Amino acid sequence: xxxxxxxxxxxxxxxxxxxxxxxxxxxxxxxxxxxxxxxxxxxxxxxxxxxxxxxxxxxxxxxxxxxxxxxxxxxxxxxxxxxxxxxxxxxxxxxxxxxxxxxxxxxxxxxxxxxxxxxxxxxxxxxxxxxxxxxxxxxxxxxxxxxxxxxxxxxxxxxxxxx
Amino acid sequence: xxxxxxxxxxxxxxxxxxxxxxxxxxxxxxxxxxxxxxxxxxxxxxxxxxxxxxxxxxxxxxxxxxxxxxxxxxxxxxxxxxxxxxxxxxxxxxxxxxxxxxxxxxxxxxxxxxxxxxxxxxxxxxxxxxxxxxxxxxxxxxxxxxxxxxxxxxxxxxxxxxxxxxxxxxxxxxxxxxxxxxxxxxxxxxxxxxxxxxxxxxxxxxxxxxxxxxxxxxxxxxxxxxxxxxxxxxxxxxxxxxxxxxxxxxxxxxxxxxxxxxxxxxxxxxxxxxxxxxxxxxxxxxxxxxxxxxxxxxxxxxxxxxxxxxxxxxxxxxxxxxxxxxxxxxxxxxxxxxxxxxxxxxxxxxxxxxxxxxxxxxxxxxxxxxxxxxxxxxxxxxxxxxxxxxxxxxxxxxxxxxxxxxxxxxxxxxxxxxxxxxxxxxxxxxxxxxxx
Numbered sequence: 360x361x362x363x364x365x366x367x368x369x370x371x372x373x374x375x376x377x378x379x380x381x382x383x384x385x386x387x388x389x390x391x392x393x394x395x396x397x398x399x400x401x402x403x404x405x406x407x408x409x410x411x412x413x414x415x416x417x418x419x420x421x422x423x424x425x426x427x428x429x430x431x432x433x434x435x436x437x438x439x440x441x442x443x444x445x446x447x448x449x450x451x452x453x454x455x456x457x458x459x460x461x462x463x464x465x466x467x468x469x470x471x472x473x474x475x476x477x478x479x480x481x482x483x484x485x486x487x488x489x490x491x492x493x494x495x496x497x498x499x500x501x502x503x504x505x506x507x508x509x510x511x512x513x514x515x516x517x518x519x520x521x522x
Numbered sequence: 523x524x525x526x527x528x529x530x531x532x533x534x535x536x537x538x539x540x541x542x543x544x545x546x547x548x549x550x551x552x553x554x555x556x557x558x559x560x561x562x563x564x565x566x567x568x569x570x571x572x573x574x575x576x577x578x579x580x581x582x583x584x585x586x587x588x589x590x591x592x593x594x595x596x597x598x599x600x601x602x603x604x605x606x607x608x609x610x611x612x613x614x615x616x617x618x619x620x621x622x623x624x625x626x627x628x629x630x631x632x633x634x635x636x637x638x639x640x641x642x643x644x645x646x647x648x649x650x651x652x653x654x655x656x657x658x659x660x661x662x663x664x665x666x667x668x669x670x671x672x673x674x675x676x677x678x679x680x681x682x683x684x685x686x687x688x689x690x691x692x693x694x695x696x697x698x699x700x701x702x703x704x705x706x707x708x709x710x711x712x713x714x715x716x717x718x719x720x721x722x723x724x725x726x727x728x729x730x731x732x733x734x735x736x737x738x739x740x741x742x743x744x745x746x747x748x749x750x751x752x753x754x755x756x757x758x759x760x761x762x763x764x765x766x767x768x769x770x771x772x773x774x775x776x777x778x779x780x781x782x783x784x785x786x787x788x789x790x791x792x793x794x795x796x797x798x799x800x801x802x803x804x805x806x807x808x809x810x811x812x813x814x815x816x817x818x819x820x821x822x823x824x825x826x827x828x829x830x831x832x833x834x835x836x837x838x839x840x841x842x843x844x845x846x847x848x849x850x851x852x853x854x855x856x857x858x859x860x861x862x863x864x865x866x867x868x869x870x871x872x873x874x875x876x877x878x879x880x881x882x883x884x885x886x887x888x889x890x891x892x893x894x895x896x897x898x899x900x901x902x903x904x905x906x907x908x909x910x911x912x913x914x915x916x917x918x919x920x921x922x923x924x925x926x927x928x929x930x931x932x933x934x935x936x937x938x939x940x941x942x943x944x945x946x947x948x949x950x951x952x953x954x955x956x957x958x
Contacts, residue, residue: 384689384691386605386731387712389712389713389714390711390712390731392714393695393696393710393713394693396696397694418713428713428715431698431715431716431874432655432696432697432698433696433697434655434656434696435696449864449867450817450864450868451813451861451868452617452774452780452850454861454864455775455776455850455861456775456776487697488617488699488867488868488872489617489618489619489699490656491614491615491619491620491657493617493775493780493848493850494772494773494780494782495780496774496775496780500656503659504659505659
């Protein structure tokens with residue numbers, strides 16, 4: 360299991376209120392699993408063991424069920440992902456148009472491989488499968504935002520302008 | 523952004539008609555062009571009539587399987603005590619597919635009106651839109667549209683004065699291709715790992731929360747308002763044979779103008795390529811191959827593709843499928859062993875791991891493909907891939923294994939000399955593969 364680091368109060372009152380509001384839309388507590396985990400990840404950037412135990416209590420399920428879900432879905436992070444998570448699509452439409460070269464360039468520039476975070480915590484690189492934006496291949500997502508029609512130079516420029 | 527900008531008769535565009543209208547995602551824009559009138563017509567008729575109208579249209583599921591939507595709705599059991607659920611599959615994850623994103627971002631109220639009509643037809647009070655986690659932009663637009671629809675009274679306790687409560691909830695996925703499989707989607711919505719379920723029972727009988735559930739793709743449901751407005755027979759007159767209506771094509775790869783284009787079903791592939799997508803991107807690199815329906819369907823050679831019409835039956839006659847209409851276009855110079863290796867990597871990454879033949883088989887075939895491409899393969903490896911494929915297809919709970927086997931077998935059959943050349947050379951023999 361990953362190391363723990365989040366604070367005792369995992370979700371602020373407003374998020375908890377939103378979750379309870381959402382609970383009225385589902386006949387089971389367990390159906391709030393993905394919404395609750397998204398709230399935790401939005402708040403903290405990742406999902407610690409403590410957070411999994413916290414969500415388990417909120418939903419009245421065993422912690423191992425929560426861990427099973429967190430580890431199943433690609434987008435949930437069990438470790439801090441870095442300020443900017445750069446997800447480079449490698450599926451066919453993007454690969455046909457230079458996605459391999461793009462990923463290689465990114466890894467060389469930042470000196471990190473797939474799944475790694477820069478020592479200063481600024482960037483993480485992930486090789487991901489089809490992002491559903493093949494008309495703009497090659498594409499990546501930086502956190503939740505798409506970046507379209509990329510070249511190595513365009514990606515460099517994009518990274519340079521990030522705050 | 524790219525979209526169907528070709529000028530064509532109005533009847534040929536149903537779904538993309540307002541994609542390029544300013545503020546097309548707003549309620550006011552939608553109602554100004556007659557939006558939310560089809561659901562009033564629907565609420566004025568008995569639910570069975572609405573289902574009957576959709577049956578008459580011949581509308582087939584646009585997610586990949588192509589099952590007639592009205593027939594599916596008819597499977598909902600009568601006289602049950604349990605609630606009914608509608609799930610909209612917005613997980614759009616089939617490689618090469620990006621049409622549902624356009625509908626949600628550019629005409630979300632068309633989808634919401636389709637949901638209202640469908641809920642009435644199947645007597646459901648609760649609809650969930652399961653959207654893939656990566657589509658945050660689309661989710662925000664859709665949520666804003668839902669909020670507007672609630673405020674205007676189109677959703678909630680009394681939509682269009684019908685007295686029939688309908689609540690719509692977006693459920694955000696978290697990055698798992700398997701959750702686009704309908705029973706994987708249900709498990710995920712219930713808060714679990716997205717492991718597909720054994721069928722039967724089918725979701726229409728035992729689905730979400732053990733209740734009867736209809737699961738339809740975004741594009742399918744977005745067609746429903748037009749059908750109620752103009753009639754199922756009018757819809758059935760568009761297209762060809764049992765492939766009725768229009769279709770959103772997602773064209774990507776080595777074309778001049780990749781994008782989403784709408785035409786009636788039955789359009790020749792050559793027309794799609796040359797008139798809509800602007801032809802190949804390099805005049806000196808002709809067409810080599812086409813994957814017509816997302817990466818899970820068998821590949822077509824250039825000569826097959828240039829002679830085929832894009833409808834369920836014509837593609838079926840060539841041994842492939844319309845699938846999700848993710849049309850991936852590949853030019854001469856592309857290494858087909860490498861292309862298949864890229865495809866098999868997707869399935870190896872996305873296998874959920876529940877069934878052994880798929881969990882082991884997808885990774886094993888993928889390892890062999892990269893050996894062929896990069897070196898280290900033996901002449902026996904080709905036979906081994908065929909053997910693995912034969913032990914995967916039809917032997918698992920869902921069709922993810924089949925979805926890797928179908929492209930793998932078709933690539934190895936139709937481009938056999940390339941695979942043989944890789945074996946002979948000990949690795950990829952192409953001096954400079956075209957990859958950018």
